[in-house]
Amino acid sequence: xxxxxxxxxxxxxxxxxxxxxxxxxDRFCELLSGYTERAVVEARLAEVEKRNLRLYGYGVxxxxxxxxxxxxxxxxxxxxxxxVREILAAGREMLNEPVEPLPGVxxxxxxxxxxxxxxxxTKGDLLHQEQKLAASGLGDLFAAxxxxxxxxxxxxxxxxxxHGTGAAQAAMCGNSMRSDVLPALEAGSYxxxxxxxxxxxxxxxxxxxxxxxxxxxxxxxxxxxxxDRLT
Amino acid sequence: xxxxxxxxxxxxxxxxxxxxxxxxxDRFCELLSGYTERAVVEARLAEVEKRNLRLYGYGVxxxxxxxxxxxxxxxxxxxxxxxVREILAAGREMLNEPVEPLPGVxxxxxxxxxxxxxxxxTKGDLLHQEQKLAASGLGDLFAAxxxxxxxxxxxxxxxxxxHGTGAAQAAMCGNSMRSDVLPALEAGSYxxxxxxxxxxxxxxxxxxxxxxxxxxxxxxxxxxxxxDRLT
Numbered sequence: 001x002x003x004x005x006x007x008x009x010x011x012x013x014x015x016x017x018x019x020x021x022x023x024x025x026d027r028f029c030e031l032l033s034g035y036t037e038r039a040v041v042e043a044r045l046a047e048v049e050k051r052n053l054r055l056y057g058y059g060v061x062x063x064x065x066x067x068x069x070x071x072x073x074x075x076x077x078x079x080x081x082x083x084v085r086e087i088l089a090a091g092r093e094m095l096n097e098p099v100e101p102l103p104g105v106x107x108x109x110x111x112x113x114x115x116x117x118x119x120x121x122t123k124g125d126l127l128h129q130e131q132k133l134a135a136s137g138l139g140d141l142f143a144a145x146x147x148x149x150x151x152x153x154x155x156x157x158x159x160x161x162x163h164g165t166g167a168a169q170a171a172m173c174g175n176s177m178r179s180d181v182l183p184a185l186e187a188g189s190y191x192x193x194x195x196x197x198x199x200x201x202x203x204x205x206x207x208x209x210x211x212x213x214x215x216x217x218x219x220x221x222x223x224x225x226x227x228d229r230l231t
Numbered sequence: 232x233x234x235x236x237x238x239x240x241x242x243x244x245x246x247x248x249x250x251x252x253x254x255x256x257d258r259f260c261e262l263l264s265g266y267t268e269r270a271v272v273e274a275r276l277a278e279v280e281k282r283n284l285r286l287y288g289y290g291v292x293x294x295x296x297x298x299x300x301x302x303x304x305x306x307x308x309x310x311x312x313x314x315v316r317e318i319l320a321a322g323r324e325m326l327n328e329p330v331e332p333l334p335g336v337x338x339x340x341x342x343x344x345x346x347x348x349x350x351x352x353t354k355g356d357l358l359h360q361e362q363k364l365a366a367s368g369l370g371d372l373f374a375a376x377x378x379x380x381x382x383x384x385x386x387x388x389x390x391x392x393x394h395g396t397g398a399a400q401a402a403m404c405g406n407s408m409r410s411d412v413l414p415a416l417e418a419g420s421y422x423x424x425x426x427x428x429x430x431x432x433x434x435x436x437x438x439x440x441x442x443x444x445x446x447x448x449x450x451x452x453x454x455x456x457x458x459d460r461l462t
């Protein structure tokens with residue numbers, strides 16, 4: 001089987017993302033520490049995020065709105081405007097955060113781009129993802145960029161048909177078992193899981209260890225060799 | 232010159248949008264009427280929106296965040312949580328609003344889709360725009376959908392190359408002089424302006440009345456005949 005096209009996830013595969021969400025969430029819990037205990041704040045925020053996902057989708061803007069909503073629920077009738085202002089500022093800081101590729105990403109992508117068509121496939125806010133890619137300096141290595149609202153098998157079929165030679169000749173690589181690995185395998189592609197130290201609960205799923213087109217890689221540095229062995 | 236591809240804007244070209252923003256803004260001014268006069272609220276909100284556009288881009292989520300920020304500025308230290316909750320609810324209602332095609336849209340698109348490749352080209356929140364297209368029932372008439380963070384000449388060049396036979400054989404149609412008409416003309420395409428009764432100040436620009444590839448149409452019902460005359 002010849003692989004022609006390699007799909008790459010962005011957040012937590014090419015650069016840090018979840019760490020930034022966790023740091024902001026810590027700051028949020030701190031802000032509300034006068035009202036209730038940390039575990040309650042975290043549980044309520046997770047509930048509100050889940051409830052809003054259908055309307056807001058993924059990304060910093062929806063996360064900011066969900067933090068504000070949670071704060072209003074927990075702080076009761078007269079929430080100090082300071083709390084809301086701090087949450088808005090935290091959201092803006094996330095959107096302004098500098099982007100730096102994770103270790104090994106530059107070299108791996110440079111090597112891969114000589115042999116395969118690279119396609120960035122990511123969820124999140126459209127404008128913010130475009131800005132992060134531009135800030136990363138990695139944009140020129142990609143033949144195409146697809147910012148999508150959901151990653152399911154039909155997403156991978158569509159993207160690998162449009163930008164490659166079909167899902168069967170493509171490999172997807174990312175840190176989310178639920179969004180990067182399982183639906184790509186379902187679409188008929190190969191898939192490599194590269195774990196990030198933190199995973200959002202929403203993105204967790206069991207590894208399909210016995211699947212013939214699946215690989216668990218310790219680092220993106222191992223991706224070129226795995227693909228070369230397949231081809 | 233043979234036109235092969237027709238680009239169509241979505242908000243306020245295929246369905247109502249600005250009306251909904253204005254209604255929500257009225258509700259927002261009402262909420263803050265105890266703090267300051269309406270003209271001040273409107274001016275401050277416009278300032279905050281403009282300042283945030285670079286970070287938030289277009290769409291309801293950014294608008295909701297900007298309303299909350301404006302309320303915090305105007306209501307001072309102890310804003311009632313009720314105001315924030317009402318703004319969050321207003322934003323969610325905008326996202327849940329039913330979508331209905333504007334008069335004449337169904338028939339015009341059905342006629343156009345028999346002769347041209349139709350491409351939807353729209354700004355805004357990715358997930359929300361996909362949901363509106365699905366709710367409109369118009370999705371099957373389009374050969375492609377491009378949700379973009381900004382509409383400039385390079386956007387139209389890229390989109391009409393990817394989904395058509397290049398910008399010179401394409402026509403763009405929409406209600407915004409600034410986003411739909413002027414950059415499409417700059418890219419070498421034809422462009423038709425179909426006014427909507429309300430226009431967001433940010434989208435206004437003078438009509439290029441003398442431009443040989445420009446037309447001002449009273450309704451989308453006039454679009455098929457204008458295109459047929461060109462071809």
